[in-house]
Amino acid sequence: MAKRSSKQFGVLAIKSKDKSQTYNRIRLTSKEKSELLIEGLVTIILLILLNLAMYMILVQIIQTSVSLESFTNRFMPSIYDAFYSPRAMIWKKPIFALMAVLDIAILYWRLIRRYKQMQQRHIISELHYISSGHYDHRIPFDLGGDLGKLIRSINALVDSTVEAIEEERRIEQSKDELITNVSHDIRTPLTSIIGYLGLIEERQYSSEEELLKYTHTAYLKSKQMKLLVDDLFEYTKVRQSNTPINLVTFDMQQLIAQVVVDFELDAQKKEVTIDFEPSPPSLLMSGDTEKLVRVFDNLLSNAIKYGTDGTQIIVISEKKENEVIITVKNDGKEIPKKSLDLLFDRFYRVEESRSQQTGGTGLGLAITQSIVDLHHGQIYATSEKGWTSFIIHLPLEQPNHSNN
Template sequence: MTRIKLTSKEKSELVIEGIVTIVLLLLLNLAIIVIARQIINESYTLENIIFGVKDVLAKTFFDSSFYSLGTAFMFFLGVIDLAVLFWRLIRRYKQMQLRHIISELHYIANGNYDHRIPFELSGDLGKVVESINGLVDSTVEAIEEERKIEQSKDELITNISHDIRTPLTSIIGYLGLIEDKQYHSEEELLKYTHTAYSKSKQMKVLVDDLFEYTKVRQPSTPIQAIQFDMEQLLDQIAIDFELDAHKKGMSIEVTTHPSPFIMEGDTEKLVRVFNNLISNALKYGKGGKQIILQAEKIGSEAVITIMNDGPTIPENSLSHLFDRFYRVEESRNQETGGTGLGLAIAQSIVVLHGGYIYAKSENHWTSFVMHLPLKQKIDTL
């Protein structure tokens, strides 16, 4: 921060302001003295009172040879003149400061949002400068956030277009072959229709995930919070995935503490979170033998962990797992048919519940850890 430096023109303005003020004050003083003398000379009573006061003061406090009531009056006028001169110069100086501030503000308004008013001022003008700089900072943050949102929308559209175009091209291609009767047997026809059907389902999964993602990303999305037993919920989910886990040579184990585990939340949305996490464990946990669902109560939180002993995730990928369309290996999408939105949806649902989720991969275990409040502050519907 720096102090305002006046230009030569502004300094000249101050000098002229001072000279004009002094001249006006001298003329005013002269007028006051003339009027005062005229009043005193025309009023014998007032003149007698003044001379009486003068004699008393002279005898009591001062030597009459040094004392003059006129001198005291002139001194009084001089003090007032100095106060008026100081006030007018300060007022003009503050007007100049305000002009500098307005000039800086115009410079910022012309698009120079990285600039801040650099003046160090006291009083109200200092507060004005601080407020303007704070407002500019907030505006820049809002603009940057808006840019990120627009960039995020563009990336979302690009990724969706890419992921939809691939199965759509296959569907159009195979249906075109059927339309042109370019098949040699009923078996080949069924193969074409099956492929088109499979690609259609893949597109539907993407559209459904996209719809769910955009819905849970809205802060205004309502939470249908009810009281439920987390232990029963995890047991039911384990049963639902038991057959798929068995096909992949994996087992699902549930442990909770305490038992029963009573908490509040939107069970429909939480089931979506668990389904996404367990589906990922089954898809990417190749070679693993176990999927463990743990829930424990710590203070006012429920800490739920979904872990598997499949291949670990590289350290540099852990912080990006919840980014939409992010995949540790791009080739996995073709192998598993995933949309890349599952973990982003899971994170958004956890955030809606007032919690947070993170991943860690160490000691041959990959874990997704959720912290959820036991009681929801959101009003139940």
Template sequence: MKANPKKSTKIHLTSKEKSELLIEGIATVILLILLNLAVYMILIQIIETNRSVDDMLFNIKASIYNTFYSQHSSSLKLPLLIFMMTIDLIVLYWRLIRRYKQMQQRHIISELHYISNGHLDHRIPFELGGDAGRLIDSINVLVDSTVAAIEEERRIEQTKDELITNVSHDIRTPLTSVIGYLGLIEEKQYKSEEDLLKYTHTAYIKSKQMKVLVDDLFEYTKVRQSNSPLNIITFDIQQLIEQLVVDYEWPASQQKMEIDFQSPYEHISMTGDPEKLVRVFDNLLSNALKYGVGGSEIIITIKKTNTDVYISIKNNGPEIPNESLEHLFDRFYRVESSRSKQTGGTGLGLAIAQSIINLHEGSINATSTNGWTSFNIVLPLQLKQKI
């Protein structure tokens, strides 16, 4: 979007509008002169046609005469002239200002029509005071919010399209294998029972891959919602991680890796949804085993302050390229697509983990340097119950 233009200090009138103002001023002056003469003539007529009040008005006539014709009345004539001119100037100024504000409104309406015709990168450039200024600011704010809503809607639509494309692609590959092997079985194109078992086993494995993808996709759509319900209870986060470490000790030993949990505390009490947090740590430990091939150690550390708990899970497997670090938590992103297909990754695990951490009002990031890849998590010790 283009940057907003610099606001002008005033509205520049066209030659036609300046002519209108001049004509308005001349017409007003003429009308004021005619009005003054009319009032004067009416007063004269009233005085001359009302004989019964001649005596009462004699002094008024004499005063008027003395005011305008007497050489000794300059002290009265000057204030009267100033008063009349002041009234005339006020009327003239009021009419010109009213007409000028009408022209301002025309310019604002013209700018608004220009924006409504699809020029959403344009803003009304005038800087005015009073109600007109507040109106312009309100219109510009409204246009900004409308543009932001349109862009957000486009982003959501693009996200939906990408999601459908990615899901379709990831499901189609194993589904093609399932249909292919089941087709061979259906057409009895196998030579032995061993071939039959091989075909069914392959179809079963591919079906499990599809189920994992569907489950991850379902979980991802749930935790992506900011109002996703959390079963918040008080639990021991250290005990939770210790139990997960025990569960992963055997798979780690199969890959000749050791899991080392380092903590200076006996227990750490916090509030949150332990079931969802188990999903986070289970995903991180699983990834450390899957993608830490060639590494020998997984180290988990935990620290706390008065308000937060800091958890780090790192392994000394292959480092993640810098260009990939900033995309790790994007859905369906894989650092190495071939390696992910081999390990059965859906590309949703880290996106789910980040969403769960966000629901707990925490943060998660990844670093990969000096031979260590680390995932760092910050969680509040006390999480408010969400309604």
């Protein structure tokens, strides 16, 4: 975007503690300096006339206490006596000193007021510049007092507004990507279903065995679509920060042990062993058991499906201070470092061909992370020394949360 120079702003750059923002002192333009000079001259002239009038009135009050009519008749002849008579010399100097102090104070007040008005014009000019679409610009003036607070507040407001706009753009982009990915993943099995059902509709099969083969394939593709829709529904549900969770007190070690038992048959088919190492044997904590079961289902399912060439899965659950640390690791093929940080992105697949073969939706780890976030925990992955590990930190006690 276009930037305005310091000369165009009428400012003088100075160093700032914040290296990302250059602050400036306002430098008046020639026209503004002329306005300020005229303001000072006019003020001085008015003060001289006012001082003269006040001085003569004060002289008359001090020298005589006559009636108003006599005071008016003697006003003009008293000018000479007021300035040159010996009697006036006694009190004239203090009066002049007091008037001089008042004049300087008034002159200073009027110039400062006019200078602040000029500062406000510069600030308003900056605001108009930002409002015209230059959202990367900030008011660069370094001022004290209320104007300084106002500038900092405006800059903070612009920052938060820009951040909100960017967040809105990211959300819209994220929605578009979600629709694109879902459409792509649904279109593939749907095309197969339509194709095989079309063959059946046109009776292009030679035997009942071939007919059953077509219907079976269509059935499997339908299940794949249902899995994707279910995962998508679960993902959108747990992604909301205000998603209610049903908090109950349960034994984490017992819950994990039950999930491990449920996966033993699948592991045996893959010739993989699953070991569970609880420490301590029993560990009470609070959480939503239904959602946490989904977390361990996803992690164990991924370990079995994607732990290529692996023979062992180990689940470790241990208590440390006020949290439980759960590690699900397998000795399969390591995940490249560049992929570790992307594992929890929706629809991300380390190996595209492998994911299609296993039928994964690419939403499992994204759902897992969202559930862990709902429980105020943390999840991350490591892959080194022959082990790929998913590590979860969960607090033993959950803060108050609205229940369903």
